[in-house]
Amino acid sequence: MDAGKRRRIFERLQAANPSPTTELHYRSPFELLVAVILSAQTTDKGVNKATEKLFKVANTPQAILKLGEQGLKNYIKTIGLFNSKAKNITATCRLLVDTHKGKVPDSREALEALPGVGRKTANVILNTAFGQPTIAVDTHIFRVANRIGLAAAKTPLALEKQLLKNVPKAYLHDAHHWLILHGRYVCTARKPRCPSCIIRDLCEYPDKAES
Numbered sequence: 001m002d003a004g005k006r007r008r009i010f011e012r013l014q015a016a017n018p019s020p021t022t023e024l025h026y027r028s029p030f031e032l033l034v035a036v037i038l039s040a041q042t043t044d045k046g047v048n049k050a051t052e053k054l055f056k057v058a059n060t061p062q063a064i065l066k067l068g069e070q071g072l073k074n075y076i077k078t079i080g081l082f083n084s085k086a087k088n089i090t091a092t093c094r095l096l097v098d099t100h101k102g103k104v105p106d107s108r109e110a111l112e113a114l115p116g117v118g119r120k121t122a123n124v125i126l127n128t129a130f131g132q133p134t135i136a137v138d139t140h141i142f143r144v145a146n147r148i149g150l151a152a153a154k155t156p157l158a159l160e161k162q163l164l165k166n167v168p169k170a171y172l173h174d175a176h177h178w179l180i181l182h183g184r185y186v187c188t189a190r191k192p193r194c195p196s197c198i199i200r201d202l203c204e205y206p207d208k209a210e211s
Helices: 004-018 029-038 044-057 059-075 082-100 108-112 118-130 139-148 157-164 169-185
Strands: none
Touching: 004 029, 004 059, 004 169, 029 044, 029 059, 029 082, 029 118, 108 118, 118 157, 118 169, 139 157, 139 169, 157 169
16 A cells, blocks of 8 residues: 555544544543553443442552452453453552552553553553554454555554554554544444445455445
């Protein structure tokens, strides 16, 4: 895909949604961190339902440590893998208090040192909480970028590097939000909604759905 076509894709995505953001509910970098850790293999809707109650009683590292791992489980038990997530979140809170004065760090190295935080989670935090131009490659972005021709990669890391190189700088900060939302609601896995797609004529997917 040539640079002009890539730019037109993001021009249209921006025109349709000028200020995209995560669908996770949060009011601070710490709340976002907890929500993203919880979101692995779980819907944002399910996470929001759990954190709505959790954050009313514990929305700081100190408060979650006071709640305790078992107490945390009581709030997140509706979420998949809640046992391991509770363990990771509790350990992360301890590290934040002991090493970062209770604050979420704004560097990749420090974020990825936190239990339960991998590259994708770190990218979400760096982008959404701290405004850095990162791209968090999830299953939606991996599918959409490969399908429409924005990139051609076999691993999430390779795809991330290609997108960082190929996406026009003016659109880089919001690119992963647009691509996630496009994959979630339009360019779906089993039956993409091609007839209603605003970038249909720019997409290079050879098997576009006709209806």
